[in-house]
Amino acid sequence: MKTLRDIGEDALIARLLGKIPASDLRVGPGDDCAVVDDGRGPLRLLKTDAIVEGVHFLREAAPAKVGWKAVARVISDFAAMGGRPRHLLVTVALPADLEIRWAEGLYRGIGRCLEAWGGQLAGGETTAVPEGGPVMVSVAGEGVVDRRHCVGRRGGKPGDVLAVTGALGGSMRGRHLSFEPRLAEGERLARGGARAMMDLSDGLAKDLPRLAKACGCGFEVAREAIPRSRGVTIEAAISDGEDYELLAAVEPRKWDRLVLDWPPELAPLQAIGRLVESGGTLAGGWEHFTS
Amino acid sequence: MKTLRDIGEDALIARLLGKIPASDLRVGPGDDCAVVDDGRGPLRLLKTDAIVEGVHFLREAAPAKVGWKAVARVISDFAAMGGRPRHLLVTVALPADLEIRWAEGLYRGIGRCLEAWGGQLAGGETTAVPEGGPVMVSVAGEGVVDRRHCVGRRGGKPGDVLAVTGALGGSMRGRHLSFEPRLAEGERLARGGARAMMDLSDGLAKDLPRLAKACGCGFEVAREAIPRSRGVTIEAAISDGEDYELLAAVEPRKWDRLVLDWPPELAPLQAIGRLVESGGTLAGGWEHFTS
Incomplete structure (x- = not known):
């Protein structure tokens, strides 16, 4: 039976995206951010990203740094389009046996990163994972970018x-x-x-x-x-x-x-x-x- | 040492939100969706939600149904404001030993639900979780709602x-x-x-x-x-x-x-x-x- 390990990430994403109908976005899945054009004003950038204990950080890490990282990764994607963050949504999945202090530190780091880089928390969700399961932080957000200076991955030419x-x-x-x-x-x-x-x-x-x-x-x-x-x-x-x-x-x-x-x-x-x-x-x- | 189990979800969220600076959204964290007012046109709704294996579904479930559920929960939050979905972002965390067929079924369900209810996939992220860890699907999205008919949680009055x-x-x-x-x-x-x-x-x-x-x-x-x-x-x-x-x-x-x-x-x-x-x-x- 084929598992994810057998095919790797890029092949997996290409294969999975085929299961989902196409969209009319200016830039869709596959770039750092999706780009929404409302017809006037700045373009809007949409992005989601997640970090998982045991993959992107260890429980021994300072929780405030883990929270910082979760948010900073998404802000980095806005930066990669020439944009900046606007509204962020944070979903945190926590095992029930986690210390409250750890969870509080995590949110402190999330808050610090938003404050440092100018994003607003628009909403969040806290959910449980089974005991012994990994802490996971999923951050989704909306950014903005000047429509004359939005840079995707595709525009480069030979000689650049x-x-x-x-x-x-x-x-x-x-x-x-x-x-x-x-x-x-x-x-x-x-x-x-x-x-x-x-x-x-x-x-x-x-x-x-x-x-x-x-x-x-x-x-x-x-x-x-x-x-x-x-x-x-x-x-x-x-x-x-x-x-x-x-x-x-x-x-x-x-x-x-x-x-x-x-x-x-x-x-x-x-x-x-x-x-x-x-x-x-x-x-x-x-x-x-x-x- | 106090753990999350000792205080419960509502108290946890209240406590954690205190760690994050306030925002100037029309409706912020705590309602079904955050509401963004761009000054004209429909209001925009922002929402994130996650489902976790062992909490919201079991691995034995049909993966297409799991994908459906992950998306339908967010669309249900747009419905709860009187709105409808527009762009969705899907983050999937998968253990490396998961069968590809399961992952494909998951995405098929995500696609079906978007198609059925009118949302567009704007982007996604696939990440690994440590072997034996839970499958997790986090969905964030943007909806729209007529600004005269956006219903939050707070407007009810005695006698309603x-x-x-x-x-x-x-x-x-x-x-x-x-x-x-x-x-x-x-x-x-x-x-x-x-x-x-x-x-x-x-x-x-x-x-x-x-x-x-x-x-x-x-x-x-x-x-x-x-x-x-x-x-x-x-x-x-x-x-x-x-x-x-x-x-x-x-x-x-x-x-x-x-x-x-x-x-x-x-x-x-x-x-x-x-x-x-x-x-x-x-x-x-x-x-x-x-x-």
Whole structure:
């Protein structure tokens, strides 16, 4: 009998989406966010994401950091479209034997993250899981983005400069629980020439091919140009995952101006390669279901 | 050490919401849906909800029914405001040892429910849970409602007629996996005089006091008037939970017209009592965390 482990995440999602009727959204399932066009005003972004104990965090983690991470991941997806958060919905599934203090810490972290990045809690749901089951936090939200500067995954063209914010790798030493979504960086990129963008959650080795494929392109990467966290090998920087940095494909004639004007208070922007007609591999990356 | 079991769901939610900054939504956390007012056009409804294996369904259940239920619960919340679904986001957490066929059935049910009730899939997320962990489906969504006919939980007044749709009790024999959200009924109630409304998920005994409290009222109920599913005692009809029928408080001078004009193809509408100044108890109801 075939199980999920046998096919892996991307194949699973492709297979499952076939079970659901198509929609008339401007951007539907498969991008960082869905995009709703109400015909006027800013575009609205819709996104849902979940973290699960034993997969994305351990019970020993500080609960406030777990709450922060759950919200920050969704805000990172808004950043990856050039947008910002507006209303968030938080569903928390908790085993009945969980300490109240842990649950309170979790909500404190959720609140802190909303406050720090400008989202509003619009609603929530608390449900039980069977005793011994994992804590799970599912966050859904609505963001907004200027309709002239909404960047999906598909717009990149051969020749575009591939760039990443910040430094990659080593996130599991702690940063995966306390990262800062790249909101200002995403907006700057969207206004400064990014034609395709995503946030790096499964590692560059897995996410870059996704971006290139969505653009109908291949890619070339100068591995030694990849910005690394302190004490991290190139291999780890490519493969570790949970960086929540932005990966963008920038129109070549806009690249110089973007770099010259890049505010020093933002996370640094680093070119790592470019989109090409076809080809490109990068070994590594994180796979949810296969072992 | 205090655990969630010691305090119960309502107290937990009240305690946890204190950890999160307040918002400027027209209706925020605590109602069936949050309500966003963009200043013009219909109001937007935001809602999230989750179902968990071992709590809301068993692995032996038909997966298509589980998918149906996950979506139908959120649509039922839109119905409870007088609204209808627009865009939905579905997060599915699956153990790696799950059969692909089960996951496919789940998505088929999600798709069927969206198709049947007019919602669009705007996005989704698939994540792993540790082996042996529960399947969990979290659905978030956006609905719309006419701004003149949006019904929350708080508007009921002493003297209002309390009414329910359909029949209560016995849902665990199967209906909890295949119920039909009361969209047409909710819209009819909202346009026909309902001043407060909610859907019944935890049983009348638990949900009616919530509605009355939100209205600052008490309640009186004629227990024998409560419409029961076939073969169900009054006790079970009051306590079973998972009915997903609507409970409404209707302005008294509009009640007769509402009943006279009630279309026969809708689920029947039955008066069961009224809101009063104060007081009222109804034993029973479902509590998620206490045992």
